[in-house]
Amino acid sequence: MELLAFFSIVFVAAILQTSTGFGFSILATPFLLLLFEPVVAIQINLVLSLIISFCLYPAVKSGSNKNVLLRLWASAVIGLPVGIFILQIMHVDALKAMIAVLMIILTILLLNQISFAATKGREYVVGGVSGLLTSSIGMPGPPLLIYLSGTGASKAYTRATTLTFFLGVYLVTIVAQMMTIGTEFVVWEYSLYALPVVLLGLFIGKNLYPKLNAKVFQMIVYGLLLFTASYLLIEVLFL
Template sequence: MQEWIILVLIVFAASLLQTSTGYGFSIIGTPFLLLIYPGHTAIQINIILSLCLSAFMIFKIGREVDKPLFIRLMKGSIPGLVIGLFIYLYLDIRVLKMIVGGLILLLTIGLIFKLTMLQSRNRDFITGGISGLLTTSIGVPGPPLLLYFSGIGKDKAVLRSTTLAYYLFVYSASLVMQISFGGTDKEAWISSLVAVPSLIAGILLGQLLFRWISPNIFRVITYVILLFTGGYLLLSAF
């Protein structure tokens, strides 16, 4: 019972952040879920709930999706999903956490000091590939998208809608691949079901907050999320 109370609080906070900013469910949820569940179970709970959140939200904001960008991200993610699956099944995840955590911190520092970049088709594909790799390996697709979209100055409404559409694809593909090759367990599905009411509550409150978040506050939240994620990944690798 205590485990489920902690789960409900984690999911509420993560879904609130996701719907109010466009990011944050996996970035916040996965690290804390790993504290109360075994690795593969925590990753699958995160993916199941993220899939539910994306499906629920996309019907409300799907018209704002940047479709050409979404298609390029989706195509780019396919090789990344395959590579990430091998990491999930066979490789030492601590090494990946260390590398990704260090890169996120370095790039976030660059963004804080106004590092910008130009959008291009190749960069769209590469971002999708890295995100796909992180989805099947550790269940966290957000950091590459967050860094890239912040660097190119994407409008926050388009950013939120496009990432949700992309998540719907990449989480579905990841879950199917993980179950097909690595299996699943009953605990992941029961815990996900228990957390659904708090997920919906976070979504509804987050939609209200989204209207009141200014671009400057949005940017600060982005940096905090990235710094937290990078620091956590580094520390959890040891």
């Protein structure tokens, strides 16, 4: 039963990641935390997310801005060790609660049509926070999604930027965690089990992507952010 639940989570999350360019970690991590210990759940998410990003990168590599990505990656590298430190000393529930509250506030602001200009300074901040969240709870997506939505980025640019950013940040995070806190065998075991499911999700997601119009895409972004934030709060308070 546990394996079936695992496959279901990975399958749906892989479809979402492939069709939108984000969403695997946002959707999968909260549910993987119900099946595995926090570090194991986070590292399975990192490995599978890296595989998906690697598979999709050739199709999106020309759609992002290299200078923006360099700023995001540069600051993410600074945030990564902070996230690993937080993962080691801070109770995961406290971290999830703080992130959930912040996500709800920012998403509500976006739903009320708040917008802001894209600046280098904001890109550095977003990259740093994303790096911190990647290595602490395996979820780099929310800060970048909120930033891209607030700046009015297109569906194609959002998909290309998130997938390319994730490819770099997931790879560095996995290596950093292996060198600092280690990786259990179960991470690689379950990641291998999930490969056929991930590939099926990739195939379905690729066919869904052309059918997503801008409005539906935006609603998926907001819905995912609110769903994940609400779930994290409910999990901390009641589960």
